[in-house]
Each structure stands twice: as structure tokens, then as C-alpha cells.
Amino acid sequence: MTTVEEQVSEYYNKLLKRNAGEPEFHQAVAEVLDSLKIVLGKDEHYADYGLIQRLCEPERQIIFRVPWVDDKGNVHVNRGFRVQFNSALGPYKGGLRFHPSVNLGIVKFLGFEQIFKNSLTGLPIGGGKGGSDFDPKGKSDAEVMRFCQSFMSELQRHIGDQTDVPAGDIGVGGREIGYLFGQYRRSSNRHESGVLTGKGLTWGGSLVRTEATGYGCVYLTDEMMKEHGDSLDGAKVIVSGSGNVAIYAIEKAQQLGATVVGFSDSSGWVSTPGGVDVELLRDVKEVRRERVTAYVAESEGATYHSDGSIWDLEADVALPCATQNELDGNHAETLVANGVKYVAEGANMPSTPEAVEVFRAKGVHFAPGKAANAGGVATSALEMQQNASRDSWTFEYTDERLKEIMTTIFRNSADTAAEYDREHDYVTGANIAGFKKVADAMLAQGVI
Known part of the structure; x- marks a missing residue:
């Protein structure tokens, strides 16, 4: 046997x-x-x-051609993906990523993670993910619009508020969601606001959705630290990235009394020993769409580095919020040597297996992305609730719901780890807690 x-x-x-x-x-x-x-x-x-x-086998994998015309009249062809992985708990839910690195394997990894992340929220949503190898960087608004319209012309056949509800991810922000929703509305002749989340506030969006992933990561980190008698108040924090997740993780960490001593983008990293000017960073990255060097040029005390790694900084807490596998075993060893005691993943699988093993071996408390990164999809599901009831909640109420969900995710992960004799192993706890809810639903519904 x-x-x-x-x-x-x-x-x-x-x-x-x-x-x-x-x-x-x-x-x-x-x-x-x-x-x-x-x-x-x-x-x-x-x-x-x-x-x-x-x-482990997606219920459906969709790959399609996305032709579009640039401002000079040249035709380009990208590839679009939507992997509808598991709908046992509810309609597929997961973001769209526009980035040159996107391929079927990456979309499948993201969709697989989404199953357990969505399960952990306690909300009735299944797991899915999608995107394209299109790069919005350097494109005009008109070019991005034409690409999004072509992408949605095919995707609209496969989504709906009771079927599959995409949202944003890397490369897909408010601008892209607007163009995608406009094309969906035009193609379907329906103002089906629940078909996409991350929408503008005047046409079906939810307050806190923009901040949710970053805020949620920090809320869970704070709960993890409380479990061990610590607090973010007075802590030094490293946040990798400077996109949506990173910006709002920085904002919330500093609201809770931490000092964020560094952040980064794909061009390099910035040391900020006195903390981050969030308004300036938001202006540089979200309004002007410039590199972090623009932030350094306008901020006192910040220094730019094109060599080394953001993980070389000394801190108490590290929040990897950029992309998958950005933090490897060597980085983890450096973080441990520099005093980091807590790591929470704001991105999807940003730590390599070798890094996770280092954290486990050295006693660093580690929260995986499927738990710490769940705030975005949780608030997307809250947006779906508001759309279904034609309602709009206040920022304070929605933020409190988000905080409750993240607290519950941490508590379920910690309690499940203890139940299986893996106390404080939040990776195991999150995996098992997310799995059991989906598995029970699948077994109840038969072999389908």
C-alpha cells in the first residue's frame, strides 16, 4: 500500500x-x-x-488573439488569456494582468493561488485569473484604449456577474478597467456593473478598492505581530515595489506608526530613513507615471540605488509587494542578518521556496500571499455585493469590513496551523484552511 x-x-x-x-x-x-x-x-x-x-486542473482555459492598431497605424497582435480554475464556491474571481511576462503558466499559477485566497476571505467566490502579454508602459491612452477594446471583444463572451468577474492586477488600473467596461457595455448592451470590479466610483466602483490590497496586507501583518507581542508602532518596514499595492501598504503602515525605510521599482530602489512622502510617491507613480528617480529628485533624505537590493536595508518587517519570485534565498539570509522578524507577501508568490525555507529555519514569522494579499479580492467581492444591491457604502464602513476579513484570515490560518500541530506556520495554516472549504464544496457537489 x-x-x-x-x-x-x-x-x-x-x-x-x-x-x-x-x-x-x-x-x-x-x-x-x-x-x-x-x-x-x-x-x-x-x-x-x-x-x-x-x-489542480482548471475547469476552463481560454487563449485568444488580440489584434490592435497603434497611433502610427501599425497592427500588433498580442495573446489574451483567461483561466477559470474553480467555481465550487462561487463565480470565478481574479484579476487581469497586462505585462510582457504573461503566459499560460503564469496565469495558471495566479489562478491556482486565487482559489485558496478567495476561499480564505469567507466570501462566495471561486478562483480565476487572466491577462495578456501586452505592455501598457510607453503606450498612449488611445493605444491602451484600442488594445482594451480588442481584448474585451473576445473576453466578453466568457464573463458575467454570475459566471466570471475579472478585476485589475499588474498593468491594469482604473484607466484600463474603464476602457474594458466601456467595451463590455457596448458589446453586451447591458450596464452589468457586477461584471468587473475596480470600477470608477461614479459608475459602480467601491470605496477602499484602490487601497485594499496594500491596506489588507498591513492589517494582517499587524495581527501577526500582535500574536507575538509586537506592534507596527515604531517598527521599521521595507516595502518592495511602488505600484498600487506598495503605495497603500506604505500609507497604512505609516498610519499605524511604522517608518517605511525603503521602496523600489524595476529600475532600482530608494532608501528613505525618515519615512516616505506618500503624496509625492502617489503623484510620481500614479499621475505622472515616472520612475522612482523622480521621487528622489523631489524628496529630502531619500537616496536612489541602481545596484544591490532593497532587501539589504535594516528593518523589523519586510513586505514584498512587487512581483513573483523577487525575494530569493540570499535575500532572505540578508534580511535575517539585518534584523527582520516578520515578512508578509503583498504580491503573489514574491518569495522563492528557498527564501521561505530560510524564514522558517531562522524563526521569521511569514505570512504567504494567499493570506496577506487577499484584501484586494475581498474588497472586490464587497464591490460585487454593492453592485448587486444597487448600494454604495462609506469608506469607513468598507474599510472596517476589510479589516475584519483580514483579521479573520489570519486567525483561521493560525488556528488551522495549530490544529495540525504546525503552530505559527502560517503557510501551512493558510493552505489547509483555504483547501478544506473548497474541498468540502467539491465533494458535496459530486464529480464534475
Whole structure:
């Protein structure tokens, strides 16, 4: 009779062959399966009815051509994706990413993570993800509009407020969501506001949605620190990135009394020993769409670095909020040596497996992205609730709902880890807590 370890290993090897050339997807599945060995050893019924195999296979994978015309009249062709991974808990929910690195493997990794992230929120939403290898950087508003209209001309066939509800992600902000929604409305002849989230406030959007992922990451970090007798008040914090998630993580951390000592973008990183001027950073990145060097030019005490790493800074807390696999094992060793005690992932899988192992071995308290990054999708689901009831909530009420959800996610992750004799292992706790809710729904609904 084969052991649980052997069964999981055999399945994972089949998955590698079946999904060749998709390393990010392999990495995401491997992390979850490692946690599920513990569940299968204790609750054997989760091995029945091909549950693990079905969980790792998307319900639907859509790939399509996106032709568009630039301002000079040249035709370009990009590739669009939507992976509808699991709808056991509700309609597919997950963002759209526009970035040159986007391919099927990355979209599958993001969609797979989304299943558990959405489950952890406690809200009735399934997991999905999408995007394109289109790069909005350097494009005019008119070019971005024409691309979004072409992209939505195909995507609109596959989405709906009871089917699949996309949102934004890297490269897809308020401008892109506006163009996408306009084309959807034109194509469908319906003002179906619940079909996209992250909309403008005057046409179905929700207060706090812009801030939600960054705020949520900080709320969960604060809960994790309280669990160990610490607080963000007076702490030094590193935040990688300077996009939407990073900006609002910086803002909330400083509101709670922390000093953010550094942030970054793809061109380099900035040391800010006296803290970050959030209004200036927002103006540079969101309004002017410039590099972090523009921030340094206008800020006293900030210094720009094109070499080394933002993870070389000394701090108490690190919040990787840029992109996948940005923080490796060497970076993790440096962070530990420089005094970091807490790490929470504001991005999707920004820490490599080697980095996570370093944090575990050195006693650093680590919150994975599927827990710490869930604030954005949680508030998207709150936007869906407001759309369904034709209602609009105040900033304070929505922010309080977000904080409650993030507190509950941390508590469920911590309690589940303790239940399976992995106290303070928040990776295992989040994976198992997210898995069990989805798995119970799948088993109840039959083999489909």
C-alpha cells in the first residue's frame, strides 16, 4: 500500500509532465501539495474521488488573439488569456494582468493561488485569473484604449456577474478597467456593473478598492505581530515595489506608526530613513507615471540605488509587494542578518521556496500571499455585493469590513496551523484552511 507521501509525489510528477514549461504553476502547486500531505494523513477522505487531481486542473482555459492598431497605424497582435480554475464556491474571481511576462503558466499559477485566497476571505467566490502579454508602459491612452477594446471583444463572451468577474492586477488600473467596461457595455448592451470590479466610483466602483490590497496586507501583518507581542508602532518596514499595492501598504503602515525605510521599482530602489512622502510617491507613480528617480529628485533624505537590493536595508518587517519570485534565498539570509522578524507577501508568490525555507529555519514569522494579499479580492467581492444591491457604502464602513476579513484570515490560518500541530506556520495554516472549504464544496457537489 502506497503512503500519502508517495501518492502526492506520484501525482505531482504527472502534473509536471502534463503541464511542461510552466515553472511558476509547478511552484504554486508544490507548495500547496506539501501542506496537503498533512491533511491527507489525518483526513483520508480528501484523497477520494480524484479531488486533488480535479483541484489542480482548471475547469476552463481560454487563449485568444488580440489584434490592435497603434497611433502610427501599425497592427500588433498580442495573446489574451483567461483561466477559470474553480467555481465550487462561487463565480470565478481574479484579476487581469497586462505585462510582457504573461503566459499560460503564469496565469495558471495566479489562478491556482486565487482559489485558496478567495476561499480564505469567507466570501462566495471561486478562483480565476487572466491577462495578456501586452505592455501598457510607453503606450498612449488611445493605444491602451484600442488594445482594451480588442481584448474585451473576445473576453466578453466568457464573463458575467454570475459566471466570471475579472478585476485589475499588474498593468491594469482604473484607466484600463474603464476602457474594458466601456467595451463590455457596448458589446453586451447591458450596464452589468457586477461584471468587473475596480470600477470608477461614479459608475459602480467601491470605496477602499484602490487601497485594499496594500491596506489588507498591513492589517494582517499587524495581527501577526500582535500574536507575538509586537506592534507596527515604531517598527521599521521595507516595502518592495511602488505600484498600487506598495503605495497603500506604505500609507497604512505609516498610519499605524511604522517608518517605511525603503521602496523600489524595476529600475532600482530608494532608501528613505525618515519615512516616505506618500503624496509625492502617489503623484510620481500614479499621475505622472515616472520612475522612482523622480521621487528622489523631489524628496529630502531619500537616496536612489541602481545596484544591490532593497532587501539589504535594516528593518523589523519586510513586505514584498512587487512581483513573483523577487525575494530569493540570499535575500532572505540578508534580511535575517539585518534584523527582520516578520515578512508578509503583498504580491503573489514574491518569495522563492528557498527564501521561505530560510524564514522558517531562522524563526521569521511569514505570512504567504494567499493570506496577506487577499484584501484586494475581498474588497472586490464587497464591490460585487454593492453592485448587486444597487448600494454604495462609506469608506469607513468598507474599510472596517476589510479589516475584519483580514483579521479573520489570519486567525483561521493560525488556528488551522495549530490544529495540525504546525503552530505559527502560517503557510501551512493558510493552505489547509483555504483547501478544506473548497474541498468540502467539491465533494458535496459530486464529480464534475
